[in-house]
Amino acid sequence: MENKCSVVLLLLLCFVSAHAFGTQNGSESWGYVEVRPKAHMFWWLYQSPNRVENGSTPWPTVLWLQGGPGASGVGLGNFQEIGPLDVNLNPRNSTWLNKADLLFVDNPVGTGYSYVEDDSLFVKSDVDAANDLTTLLKNLYNNNETLQKSPLTIVAESYGGKFAVTAGVTIANAIKSGDLKLQFGGIALGDSWISPEDFVFSWGPLLLDVSRLDINGAKQSNSLAEQIKQQIANGQYETATNTWSELENAISSLSNSVDFYNFMLDSKMDPLATTSTTTSTTSGLSQALIMKKYSMYLNSKAGTDGDIDSLMNGAIKDKLKIIPKSVSWGGQSNSVFEKLAGDFMKPRIDEVDQLLSLGVNVTVYNGQVDLICATKGTEAWVQKLKWDGLKDFNNLKRTPVYCGNNNDGETKGFVKSYRNFHFYWILGAGHFVPVDQPCIALQMVAAITQSPAPTAAVTNAL
Structure with missing residues (x-):
């Protein structure tokens, strides 16, 4: 469908963009x-076949934001994590x-497929990305x-969380001012x-606790972490990014x-193992290698052997039709990472506090055996929140979670x-919970x- 709108998505395709x-x-x-002149952002919307329409509980939309920075949600999040098809274009039973x-x-x-026509148009901060x-x-x-x-809920992974909370504040303010007509379901x-x-x-x-470092290795890690803390305190964010790279390399070696x-x-x-490296750029580890490492891990965990780069630059690009011939999927991701080197190590705890104070639903979820964004670190920043409900939250008991409704299960x-x-x-x-x-x-x-989808649909899918 190139020049006309389908009946179902008439408003979406006719009013959003002439290029949809x-x-x-x-x-x-x-x-x-075109979010700014010569700066083009790509989006892809899937309508659920399980959509339930009723007046009391509206059907939700999830906006997925990938990490990196520079990793593609349209590619990795879609085909390697939660979308309807995997990298071999087979149906994913657990699709969101x-x-x-x-x-x-x-x-x-x-x-990903988003691109700029001039290098000066890359964003240099999370705030720029939010806008x-x-x-x-x-x-x-x-x-x-x-x-x-x-209702739109933003679900973000890894560095995407920084984009999510920064954008969340901007979105909430735009809704309040009447500039954005959107029901904000929250952020995860x-x-x-x-x-x-x-x-x-x-x-x-x-x-050290899980025996992957000894006492000397832990001391070396903590020493570099102290350097990073001081660099952040001094506003030396790009230097902190480089020291982060040094710390990752030291941990890999030790x-x-x-x-x-x-x-x-x-x-x-x-x-x-085939992509690990100590190669550095001025903004830390080689972003191209980080993205390859990221993608290969997802393939290995999902049990697929498809090549995401070949898929996105081949069959999917052909299907979408509107990707310019001069644009290759992920072709500008190195520059995305490099231009954000000054923001990479900046905290965004204040934005979480702002969202909570605005009444926005905020969910944090963490994988038990993640290292890069370890639960131990997540729990530490949560305790820095100024939110007035933190003390009461801390005093609550946790509730166990099971797969399905079997409370006697694992x-x-x-x-x-x-x-x-x-x-x-x-x-x-x-790191990749889905x-x-x-x-x-x-x-x-x-x-x-608060999805109203039938329980049977979930049971059958899993």
Whole structure:
């Protein structure tokens, strides 16, 4: 469908952008929004086949934001984590489409299929990225009453959490001022890089406890973490990014290459071994190698052997039709990372506090065996919140979480909620919770979004 709108998505495709496309049955739509002159952001929306329409509980939409910075939600989040198809284009039983419509955005510009026509247009801060994302949402939502009726929950992973909370504040303010017509369902932060300082301080003690570092290794790790803390305090953020790279390299050497996405694994036990490196750029580890490492890990955990780069630059690019010939998927991701080197180590705890004070629902979820964004570090930054409900939250007992409704089954995690703040501890999961624990991830997103989908659909999917 190139020049006309489908019946189902008439408003979406006619009013959002002259360059929007979609499937004939209206189940998918995609397009570009020029968020600034010569800065183009790509989006892809899937409508759930399980959509339930009723007046009391509206069907939700999940906006997925990937990490990196520079990793593609349209590619990795979609085909390697929660979308309807895997990298071999086989159906994914645990797709989050069972519980919500899914909106993937290649954010910030330069990520995935998004691109800039001039290098000066890359974002240099999380705030810049937030403004661009809010502009995209205004284009999608302000003239579309159908989308406006579906509450939007932002679910973010890794560095995407920094984008999410920064954009969340911008979105909430735009809604309040009337500039954005959108029901804001809240934000979920999955293994998110909210406070880099707290994470780097977690690595030494955690790895010492699980025998991947000895006392001397832990001391060396903590010493570099102290340097990072001082550099952050002095506003030397790019220097802190480089010291972070030095710390990761030191830990890899001292631990005989522990897996940063799952500290129970040795990188030599999986495909990560072929891409691990100590090569550095002025802004830390080579972003191209980081992205390859990221993707290969997801493939290995999902049990697939497809090549995401070949898929996105081949069959998917052909399907979408509107990707310029000069644009290759991920071709500008190195620059995205490098331009954000000055913001990479900045904390975004204050933005979480702002969201809580505005009454926005905030969910934090963390994989038990993640290292890069370890639960130990997440718990540390949560305790720095100025939110007036923190003391009462701390005093609550956790509730165990099981897969399905069988409370006699294996414990898969714990959850604690107070007012508009929720925390999930996901057992047996590393950095990529939807891949490691798909059943619990799907149940969690249903609870977060208050999805009205039939229980049978979830049971059958899992």
